[in-house]
Amino acid sequence: MKRIGLILAAALTVTAATFELAAGARRAALCVPPREPECVRLAARDLAEDVRKVTGLAARTVSRREECRPDCVIIASLAHSREVIEELDPASAAELKGKWEAFRVRLVARSSPAKSTLLIAGSDERGAIFGVYAFSARYLGVDPLYFWTGFEPPRRAILRWKEVFLEAGEPTFRYRGWFINDEDLLTEWRDGGGQRFIDYPYYHQVIHPEVMERVLEAALRLGFNLIIPSSFNDITNPPEENLIRLAVRRGLHVSMHHVEPLGVSAFAFSNYWRRKGMSVPFAFHSQRAAFEEIWRHFARRWAACPGVVWQLGLRGIADRPFWHHDPDAPRTDEARARMISDAVELQWRIVQEVDPRPQPPATITLWME
Numbered sequence: 001m002k003r004i005g006l007i008l009a010a011a012l013t014v015t016a017a018t019f020e021l022a023a024g025a026r027r028a029a030l031c032v033p034p035r036e037p038e039c040v041r042l043a044a045r046d047l048a049e050d051v052r053k054v055t056g057l058a059a060r061t062v063s064r065r066e067e068c069r070p071d072c073v074i075i076a077s078l079a080h081s082r083e084v085i086e087e088l089d090p091a092s093a094a095e096l097k098g099k100w101e102a103f104r105v106r107l108v109a110r111s112s113p114a115k116s117t118l119l120i121a122g123s124d125e126r127g128a129i130f131g132v133y134a135f136s137a138r139y140l141g142v143d144p145l146y147f148w149t150g151f152e153p154p155r156r157a158i159l160r161w162k163e164v165f166l167e168a169g170e171p172t173f174r175y176r177g178w179f180i181n182d183e184d185l186l187t188e189w190r191d192g193g194g195q196r197f198i199d200y201p202y203y204h205q206v207i208h209p210e211v212m213e214r215v216l217e218a219a220l221r222l223g224f225n226l227i228i229p230s231s232f233n234d235i236t237n238p239p240e241e242n243l244i245r246l247a248v249r250r251g252l253h254v255s256m257h258h259v260e261p262l263g264v265s266a267f268a269f270s271n272y273w274r275r276k277g278m279s280v281p282f283a284f285h286s287q288r289a290a291f292e293e294i295w296r297h298f299a300r301r302w303a304a305c306p307g308v309v310w311q312l313g314l315r316g317i318a319d320r321p322f323w324h325h326d327p328d329a330p331r332t333d334e335a336r337a338r339m340i341s342d343a344v345e346l347q348w349r350i351v352q353e354v355d356p357r358p359q360p361p362a363t364i365t366l367w368m369e
Helices: 038-055 082-088 090-096 125-140 209-221 238-249 266-275 288-302 333-354
Strands: 019-023 029-031 071-077 103-108 116-122 158-161 165-168 177-179 226-228 310-312 362-364
Touching: 019 038, 019 071, 019 116, 029 038, 038 071, 038 125, 038 158, 038 238, 071 082, 071 125, 082 090, 082 116, 090 103, 090 116, 103 125, 116 125, 125 158, 125 165, 125 209, 177 209, 209 226, 209 238, 266 288, 288 333, 310 333, 333 362
Parallel strands: 029 071, 071 116, 177 226, 310 362
Antiparallel strands: 019 158, 103 116, 103 165
């Protein structure tokens, strides 16, 4: 998790005027520069709603500073709006340069036409997002898990400060997130998420998009940047693919359940070949070409997700080692290990074909092997 520091006002260059986010019918506008990605705008939307939770009236969001009157909150990342941050706060721009998910939140010198400006600056888009939620938790009193706990922030008629400062450097752990596993408490809580096609007694319904949105928002508010959005996710099934798209839209990295290397579970494997009018045994040692085809097909789909973290490995049916269901599988540990290594080597070649990053991040899960 990030370390958030509160700095004494004497160490800051702050505005002479008090910053006023809300008073009476007045609300400072939330300005997100035009080049910021959608995930930053969605975080700003959440902040506007947080203002409503506290005061009864939401703040408005704009894309131009000229629309900010009298006070202004500017939410920007160095990666997309460098000139904005450098103009308003050169010290923060220098401090954030080249960092991963760092942020600074501070009052800065007056920026006409706004009377006073609060700058939420991130080194990248996730840094800006985490800065938004850190400000909301610290200064508005919004519980990051408010939707799940039912805790509402104290109501206040006025949101006004002479000093505001938060900062977080790079996180100790580069990837931090949730694995939504065996999600029957989410899928059965609200119907209508779509059908899942798996030969299994459970989990035949997909998480409803509005429920997933709440999960994603909570993850970001807690400072997480990665999610495995469900079990047995088949990216070729539109309702399941939508869970992945929702996570990407919010700025999260996405990855795969350990039973689905390169996104292919045994269920997805059967469905893929069934759609082609074929019945192909789920056995890598005898169906290597079939596995290579489906792994490449699914990897191309997943590669469209920015920042995907690949899952490698060779799992069997029902999340067991592959030799549990295949009587013709190798009998010795050495031969089984060679087969897993062969599969992982092939998967890695496919990843390098479809993912342009010099060193794509990847994980492997060995369980019961």
